[in-house]
Amino acid sequence: MRPDQVLRYRIERGLSDKTASSIRSLLRMASKIRISGCVGRWPELAGQVREIKEKSAAGLESLLEQAASRMEKNGFRVFRAATNREALDYISGLVAGGLVIKSKSNAAKEIGLARVLEEKGCRVVESDLGDRICQLGNITPAHPIGPAIHVPVDRVAQIFSNELGGKIPADPSEIVGAARKLFRRNFLQMDVGITGANAIAADTGSVVLTENEGNIRLIAGLAPVHIVVAGIEKIVPTLEDAVKVAHTAAVYGAGQDIGTYITVITGPAEPAEVYVVLLEQGRWEALRENFEETLYCINCGSCLMECPVYLEIGENYGSRYVGGIGVLQSTFRESFQKALESGLDLCLNCKTCINRCPVKIDTPRHILRLRRKAAPGRPPAEKILLGRQKAGPQGEGAAFLIRGAERLLGKRDEALHGWRLRRPLGSVDCRRLMPSATKKTFLAGQRGFTLPGAGTRVAFFTGCLINLFCGEIGDSALSLLRRLGVEAAVPRRQMCCSMPNLAAGDWEGALAMITANIDLFEREGADAVVTACATCGSTLREYPVLLDGDPRWHARAVSFAGRVMDITVFLSGLPGIKNFRGEFPSSVTYHDPCHLARAQGVREEPRALLAGIPGLKLAEMSDPDACCGFGGAFSLKFYQLACGIGSKKAASIAGSGADTVSTGCPGCVVHLRDVLQREGMKLKVMHTVEILEKALTGNRGGVRDGRPAGGKSR
């Protein structure tokens, strides 16, 4: 099977497992407040651990030497395994057979240790209760934190009754009591114990482990042979650092002030032997290719809790490590093919995970970087479309293809002002409601000159979506600016911000457009570059990062990016913005675009602008900054996923009781309109500037179902 076929299969499998999906939602709801409260009580941990991990990755070679020699001195046997195979062979050589008791260990899972030992004839017992329930009942784990949380209590009782004999009542405490006895028998007969490590302290040569149940402590205290398997990225400079990592994992992973147990093992409990297997597989490659951030991960799982894709399909997103970070790990630790199969294309770039991550790993950015390798394998139609992007201003190079597709392959939906494909085209779903391209693009409709305003002069960065499909948003933006006395130029030759190309891995195309934009807007010489597209705005502001290390362009990119501003931020600073002539008598809920709220930190301005409008009642929805599921090409290629994510958004919107949704990104506007009509909801979706303009000019206009009337370019 091709990687994209494997991925589709995994998506299907994830979407069809409703039990697991409801568990994920429940766990998310249950842990959300607990985790954020707990993180608030330990504000200094995240920054400290980030620093520890930066230092560790930068000095990994010498730390590894130091840790290994210190541990040898402490009486451990240390084995450096260059590959998974080496680790497996070494451990197989140590374990002759008998009873092996395991705790949860990412590295053991990574190398597939349990299976290999079982094949050797060992009896392998998982000692984490949830894992043991799954193991005994032959049940697929539902969640990394609560693997058996979906198993009904009477089924669990039955599983342990079968093991112990007798009948255990279907009550969690009774079962735990019985399971404890059963486990104890195992522990007292254990031949070999296997654990991972949360961290390894190089200065003292200590293995540090955290947990709540106490199984790791029993392994560490009772195993005649204790094998620790850990990736070399777990090594940190000092004991204090290592304990901090373990502490942070509990705070961010479980919302616990500290794990019940942190065990620091610095010497074997005689006569027991301790073996430490340090796994190198793929770690050096990650470092060499400047993906050192991926080695900062402390496996707390916090990023998963709010990841829209993970919430939809669970462990099907990722490989041996789960989620977006798991895709990154699999690139280096497994193969690029595995990364493709496990969802390199699924990241929506919503940036939710970065906020949640204690070490602030920029997973979306690294995923974009890796997609570069995927570019040559894209389907021909996609390559042609992307290639056309740089052939003309914002989307115009590909406009004839898009218009042609609508005319030849599309079926118009008059009521919804859009169209759908008659039958699927490549991976594009025919249920997706597409916006119709306007006859004349927004840019083509602009005068070639600007009327001088009273003061500030800005350049308006339009963006492909506004240029081709949502001209009315651009009209409102310009009308607002000009009414408030701002001279707004609209450079005719402006190019796409480059996000579609970056997202598909076409860096060459992207860089051509990026440099063209910098050049063009420099010549424009405006005080600010204003945009009404959240995604364009965030991409433009990332130009310096994208051109990092380019001596010709970097400084220019910095100065350009410094002038880019979301239109709501710019408007908030204008004196006339409160002089409303009309009103907007509606209940409005505001959806935070990912690329405005998280990428640019703009949350307050649009709300304040809306709240100032006479007659307008601002009704907050729950999770206003949760992603709507658009993600550009994502919503075309993975429509079902985009709709699943969108449904959750629709439920939040419905809960607000509002009759209008306002948002700051034309992408969100397009997607939300499709999502809401699917859900049978009759709300209007408008860009914030459209509402503002109507209130400011007093021209409310009629608002037809879902689409404002009077779009001038229509």
Added chain:
Amino acid sequence: MDGRLVEKAVKSLEERGIRVCLADSGAGALEMIGEIIRSGPVALSNDEYIAGLGLCQMLRAGKIEAFVAGGDTVPRDPAGGESESLSKADRRDRLARALEGAAWGVTGAAAIAADTGSILIMEEGGCSHLVSALPPAHLVVAGAGCITPTLGEALSRCRQLSRRSLNRPLAGRISIISGPSMTADIQGVPVKGMHGPLEVHLVLVREEGKEAGAAV
């Protein structure tokens, strides 16, 4: 002694589910332990501080079975075999079985972290580790002098104690304990006592000028 530090530590420890009693002297501590431990067998870690308190004698006087685990002391073989001839592995095995039958494990503490509410038990051989891990209830007796403001400082204290008494950077084991053993793996219901103790008690002795027992 810093009263506010003690107060803060007690608050955090209790938030973690550890039951704390404050005693003003060793004698007071013994009295409190007598109230808490009503039946045996009781396993005591081989710890100077605990030995100095005379806890073992007190328990036995109250007709509660008590034994010291670790060091040279090996619990009596129920079958009546000789202790001296046992191999290290057999001794350990027998210790584990004796602890498995114990109702209480009693240890000292090397440090207590006030910020996280954690008890740090440090030792070289691994006996205190088992005393605090196997029995269903764990009682810690420690002087309030071992309380440090933060977990980081508690670790520094462990380093100092290791240097002083072992002349090594760090002793073989530190167990950082912040509550009773827990699981929520069955339908998310929290249950205590999965693999470790269901109860953790701390008797904190506020004795002026006396250094806490560091179980190394």
